[in-house]
Each structure stands twice: as structure tokens, then as C-alpha cells.
Amino acid sequence: MRVLLTGAGGQLGYALQASCPQGVELIATDLAQLDLSDPAACRRIVHELRPDWLLNGGAYTAVDQAEQQPELAEAVNAGAPRAFAEALADLGSGRLLQISTDFVFSGQQGHPYGPQDPVAPLGVYGATKARGEAAVLELLGPERACVLRTSWLYGPVGKNFCLTMLRLHRERPELGVVADQVGCPTHTAGLAAACWAVIAKGVGGLQQWSDAGAASWYDFAVAIGEEAQALGLLERQAQVKPLTTAEYPTPAQRPAYSLMDCRASREALGLAPLHWRQGLRQVLAAIASQ
């Protein structure tokens, strides 16, 4: 089976390549091979390679910067998935796995979001990702498109909250972290396993995958310090102070409560998630062994 991957240089791309199943011919691309902001190039590569699956893991993921670069975010997060879906529809073969985000939700619901709950993104990043979701499902239908939403993604490589907090625990005696935004940290290896299960089982439609449990960014930062010190990655932990969102303003507004109900997807994929804290231990162990 031929799988064309975008975003190979990103943190999910790294985990997908590390866990590629036997029998999959993986064609891994990043910006150097394919610019996702160029829809003609996106259509061309599909026609050239005729993949059985296109795993669109590439994205414009800088949530705050997207507020200043809405056109580029739109092109990468909505234009590329649309172009891929158009090309696959033209070909009449091949399926698309589009990775999406809990930031398509407003965070005001107060209980976990199901896959069919209405999207109401608060910022440019979430809005562009929501348009990407809609485009692929509209053009290919759930028979040939799977949208897999995830949340608070982090792994041992790349840019993410866990690696930033590890550095700050080392550098500072004290740090302030937002305690009134709740979601679920998700380790990249678990999401990569879910992606490969989508492909192996031919799952389609709107799906959601996060690790199990819930946390605020503050909880996550405290846990990173505790687990990293237990593993010998840190000599000491910084004192973590809880902040409100109002005390830590950012250019993009973020959902206050973006937990997702992933039960149906777990069943469809035949996978049980790790609790996020177990996922954290795995990621920190991988960092320790680097």
C-alpha cells in the first residue's frame, strides 16, 4: 500500500515514520518537496503518485502567528486539503486522512465535544482547520475521507509545550502557567498508532483521538516537572504558579474547555488510549534515551 505523507518534518510526521507498518510504502514529504500553500502542486503530486492513502499531517500550526498570517494559514490548512481531495476525487481512487484539532471548538460547551457537535472556532488557526475538515468530507464523503481530530499534541522532537516546559523548569526558579484552559495532552506515538489504525481498518468520517483524562496547562506543566525529575531529566523543578487566561493574554483566543469525547473512535479503531500521564512518561523516557 502506498501512503503519501505531508508534514514529515513535524512532530507527528516523525512519529508516523518511526512506526510505519510493514507493507506500507511511505512517501514522506515536507516543505522542501511539496509546498502546501501551492494548490496546483498539491493536485499534481496526487496525480503523479496516485497514493492509496494521503496522510495530510502537515499544517500551519503556529496558533498565535496565524492571526497575523491568515492567508498563509488558510492556504495550508484549508487550501491544501481541498486540493488533495479534488485531485483524489478526479482520480476516482485513493483515500485521505486529514489531521485536525480540538481548536475547531469554542470551548464553551462545558462537557466533552462529540465528533458531530457544531464547530465554532475562536481564532484563525481553528477556523482554517475547520474549513479543511469540511472541504475533504464534502468532496470525498466519509467513504474516502477521514478527519481525525486530536488535541495538545507533543512528542520527543519538534516544537511543543512539553519541551518548552522542560527547558523552563531548568532555566527558571518559578513559572506561571494558565490553569483555566482544560483539554487533554496527547503524545505523538499514540496518535500515530491511531492514524495507522485508520488506514489499516479503512475508517472514515469524523473521528477524534486524544490520550485519556483531562488536564489544564498548569496541571500538565506540574506533571512534566515531577515526571522529568523522577526520570533524572531535571535536577530540580521550578515552582509552577497557576495563572488565569486574563493574566496571560495571547494574540489568539483559545478554547477554555476543549476535551473531546473519543469513545466512538476508540471503538472503531480497536485501540485503548493511555492516560495522558502515562503518555508523558513515555515521551520523557524517549527524551532521556536520546
Ligand SMILES: NC(=O)c1ccc[n+]([C@@H]2O[C@H](COP(=O)([O-])OP(=O)(O)OC[C@H]3O[C@@H](n4cnc5c(N)ncnc54)[C@H](OP(=O)(O)O)[C@@H]3O)[C@@H](O)[C@H]2O)c1
Ligand atoms: N501541535 C498541536 O498541539 C496540535 C493539536 C491538535 C491538532 N494538531 C494537528 O496535528 C497535525 C500535526 O501537527 P504537528 O504538531 O505535528 O505540527 P508541526 O510539528 O508544526 O508540523 C507541521 C509540519 O507541517 C509543515 N508545514 C508547514 N507549512 C508547510 C507548507 N507550506 N508546506 C509544506 N509543509 C509545511 C511544517 O514544516 P516547517 O517545520 O518547515 O514549518 C512541519 O513539518 C496538524 O494537522 C495539526 O493541525 C496539532
